[in-house]
Amino acid sequence: MKIASWNVNSLKVRLPQVLDWLQQQQPDILALQETKLTDEHFPATEIQAAGYHAVHAGQKTYNGVALLSKQPAQEVLADIPGLEDAQRRILCATLAGIRVINLYVPNGQEVGSEKFRYKLDWLQHITRYIKQQLAAHPKLVVLGDFNVTPEDRDVHDPLAWHEQILCSTPERQALQGMLALGLNDSFRLFEQPDNIFSWWDYRAGGFRRNAGLRIDLILTSAALSSACTSASIDTAPRALERPSDHAPVLAEFTD
DNA sequence: ATGGTGGCGCGGCCA
Numbered sequence: 025m026k027i028a029s030w031n032v033n034s035l036k037v038r039l040p041q042v043l044d045w046l047q048q049q050q051p052d053i054l055a056l057q058e059t060k061l062t063d064e065h066f067p068a069t070e071i072q073a074a075g076y077h078a079v080h081a082g083q084k085t086y087n088g089v090a091l092l093s094k095q096p097a098q099e100v101l102a103d104i105p106g107l108e109d110a111q112r113r114i115l116c117a118t119l120a121g122i123r124v125i126n127l128y129v130p131n132g133q134e135v136g137s138e139k140f141r142y143k144l145d146w147l148q149h150i151t152r153y154i155k156q157q158l159a160a161h162p163k164l165v166v167l168g169d170f171n172v173t174p175e176d177r178d179v180h181d182p183l184a185w186h187e188q189i190l191c192s193t194p195e196r197q198a199l200q201g202m203l204a205l206g207l208n209d210s211f212r213l214f215e216q217p218d219n220i221f222s223w224w225d226y227r228a229g230g231f232r233r234n235a236g237l238r239i240d241l242i243l244t245s246a247a248l249s250s251a252c253t254s255a256s257i258d259t260a261p262r263a264l265e266r267p268s269d270h271a272p273v274l275a276e277f278t279d
Numbered sequence: 280a281t282g283g284t285g286g287c288g289c290g291g292c293c294a
Binding site for chain 1: 280282283284285286287288292293294
């Protein structure tokens with residue numbers, strides 16, 4: 025079982041890269057963020073032709089999340105109880121007996137801003153929902169673009185980013201609160217090289233300099249953590265022409 | 280370097 029997540033920054037632009045990547049990697053589940061499409065423009069035919077079922081919660085211009093899977097989705101939910109939000113940032117489904125929660129966490133713009141408060145409030149609500157879901161589904165994965173670096177080792181230049189957006193103490197505490205429910209950052213279940221990231225700014229040659237952050241995560245419940253055999257980040261798509269600013273992240277499991 | 284690039288969509292927002 026291979027589970028992956030990729031912020032594609034426009035599925036319209038990135039569809040050929042996504043189809044190529046599905047063909048190469050053959051993940052059982054691929055969570056997408058920032059599709060930037062309404063549901064009526066979702067490329068369902070192309071994805072079906074690649075051998076995948078798909079569900080999508082989209083909107084015009086911004087946000088948008090999708091779940092692609094070899095097995096059809098059950099119990100699909102885009103609006104969680106207690107969080108009224110027009111922004112399409114959450115998509116939950118049961119896939120191959122695993123409860124999957126795909127998140128595009130708000131960026132937050134700047135520490136202390138209105139968008140920052142929205143981010144922290146949003147994380148608090150989703151954490152409450154995950155707590156409920158964990159009680160009902162021992163095999164649970166929460167994955168996506170978290171827009172939070174778990175620790176300084178997930179930051180190319182911790183000094184420059186100290187208490188900046190994506191790296192601040194309140195954001196990291198919110199993420200820790202989610203992990204404290206009984207989830208593991210699957211990437212850290214394994215020994216990893218230094219300076220491995222999942223996002224690089226388009227500006228100032230971020231990828232060329234490996235000036236990145238690790239903000240795309242696959243969190244696993246105890247039942248899945250013990251079955252996890254590897255976790256990695258595939259930087260190859262980030263080096264393609266006209267790439268997303270994020271690379272896909274992966275985790276593999278025994279059946 | 281207080282900039283830089285990219286997507287959407289056609290001016291400015293968002294990341």
